[in-house]
Amino acid sequence: MRSTILLAILPALLAATAAAAAEPTAATAILLRPARVFDGTATHVGWRVLVKGDRIVAAGEDAAAAGAREIDLPDATLVPGLIEGHSHLFLHPYNETSWDDQVLHEPLALRTARAVTAARATLFAGFTTARDLGTEGAGYADVGLKQAIDEGIVPGPRLLVATRAIVASGAYGPKGFEPGVEVPQGAEEATGEDVVRAVRRQIAAGADVVKLYADYRWRPGEDRRPTLSEAELRAATAAAHDAGRTVAAHSTTTEGMRRSIAAGVDTIEHGYGGTKEIFRAMKEHGIVLCPTLAATDAVARYSGWDGREPAPAAVELGRASFRAARTAGVTICAGGDVGVFAHGENVRELELMQDAGMPAREVLMAVTSVNARAFHIDDRAGSIRAGMAADLVAVAGDPAADIRALRQIRLVMKGGKVVRE
Ligand SMILES: [Zn+2]
Numbered sequence: 575m576r577s578t579i580l581l582a583i584l585p586a587l588l589a590a591t592a593a594a595a596a597e598p599t600a601a602t603a604i605l606l607r608p609a610r611v612f613d614g615t616a617t618h619v620g621w622r623v624l625v626k627g628d629r630i631v632a633a634g635e636d637a638a639a640a641g642a643r644e645i646d647l648p649d650a651t652l653v654p655g656l657i658e659g660h661s662h663l664f665l666h667p668y669n670e671t672s673w674d675d676q677v678l679h680e681p682l683a684l685r686t687a688r689a690v691t692a693a694r695a696t697l698f699a700g701f702t703t704a705r706d707l708g709t710e711g712a713g714y715a716d717v718g719l720k721q722a723i724d725e726g727i728v729p730g731p732r733l734l735v736a737t738r739a740i741v742a743s744g745a746y747g748p749k750g751f752e753p754g755v756e757v758p759q760g761a762e763e764a765t766g767e768d769v770v771r772a773v774r775r776q777i778a779a780g781a782d783v784v785k786l787y788a789d790y791r792w793r794p795g796e797d798r799r800p801t802l803s804e805a806e807l808r809a810a811t812a813a814a815h816d817a818g819r820t821v822a823a824h825s826t827t828t829e830g831m832r833r834s835i836a837a838g839v840d841t842i843e844h845g846y847g848g849t850k851e852i853f854r855a856m857k858e859h860g861i862v863l864c865p866t867l868a869a870t871d872a873v874a875r876y877s878g879w880d881g882r883e884p885a886p887a888a889v890e891l892g893r894a895s896f897r898a899a900r901t902a903g904v905t906i907c908a909g910g911d912v913g914v915f916a917h918g919e920n921v922r923e924l925e926l927m928q929d930a931g932m933p934a935r936e937v938l939m940a941v942t943s944v945n946a947r948a949f950h951i952d953d954r955a956g957s958i959r960a961g962m963a964a965d966l967v968a969v970a971g972d973p974a975a976d977i978r979a980l981r982q983i984r985l986v987m988k989g990g991k992v993v994r995e
Pocket residue numbers: 660661662707911
């Protein structure tokens with residue numbers, strides 16, 4: 575009965591909604607007047623940005639609308655909403671609780687409650703989008719969290735989720751238990767044809783991006799070794815691409831990276847094992863590197879490093895591979911593996927990229943337009959121009975001159991709504 579009535583009035587409702595979208599009232603228009611605008615590529619002095627509803631409708635010196643609410647942001651730079659390239663909202667820092675204990679002992683509801691606060695901290699830090707690369711044992715809870723954010727139930731960034739992620743059978747953790755008992759694992763295990771089955775299952779369940787582990791430690795204390803075979807990586811990547819999903823490959827070894835490149839993945843995470851030849855091949859195939867410098871830095875500090883130079887070998891290796899990738903001309907994604915360190919501290923990765931020699935303007939491009947292109951969302955995110963989602967962040971100072979300015983948040987807008995002022 576109720577559905578009959580709804581069906582009867584639905585056309586009228588849709589017409590009203592369409593009219594509202596086509597002709598926003600002056601009350602819904604917002605004119606932002608910062609000192610400068612970084613549009614995703616270049617900085618413009620004296621630009622204004624006009625927002626109507628959830629979209630940017632104009633950006634330039636003469637952007638204006640009669641009756642628009644004006645927000646003055648003197649001395650501030652307006653930048654596109656930042657895009658976190660590698661997060662784990664369902665993890666919290668390992669110096670609070672070890673990864674093993676999070677996966678083995680924390681109830682799903684507890685992990686989800688933490689993820690809700692992590693999502694809010696991420697958004698308030700200016701990150702209006704995040705590519706979340708695996709729940710690390712929290713199943714498909716990221717799909718539900720994404721829905722809660724999209725429905726406005728809890729604040730958070732727009733999410734691209736990977737769900738459970740895929741590892742070769744026996745290759746992940748936690749480990750160290752009586753081999754006859756099954757213990758919870760941080761990702762979905764698969765072998766052979768089952769890898770493709772897992773890809774398809776995860777996509778059907780809500781995965782926007784497929785995360786594959788090309789290598790890992792087989793036993794605690796061992797060096798990292800390739801895990802999924804080249805054939806498995808190829809088949810999984812093809813299945814993901816058939817479904818219009820991108821593929822992120824965790825890889826820290828030379829051979830894991832070589833196989834990932836051969837498989838045609840979209841991004842390689844970490845990439846510490848990259849050689850000159852490997853990075854040249856990544857450049858040639860247009861594969862993006864997500865260097866996660868902040869994760870290595872955090873883990874080194876958890877094991878006692880006080881931050882003084884010389885840095886521990888692992889930190890140096892991360893910096894060296896980052897520099898080698900840049901020298902080879904590899905496109906660099908901005909993603910810190912946040913979750914290993916505190917959510918809301920996402921800018922840490924950008925600071926370390928700058929400290930390792932990347933000019934601030936390039937870091938700012940990485941975390942906006944470059945990430946958007948790498949994740950195939952550049953039709954709506956990562957730049958300031960008419961037609962884009964009104965995801966905007968104002969910061970004091972000029973982040974294209976010093977990326978640390980991104981910590982001085984004046985305003986965060988997501989979908990045309992001011993979420994932090
Ligand atoms: Zn990660």
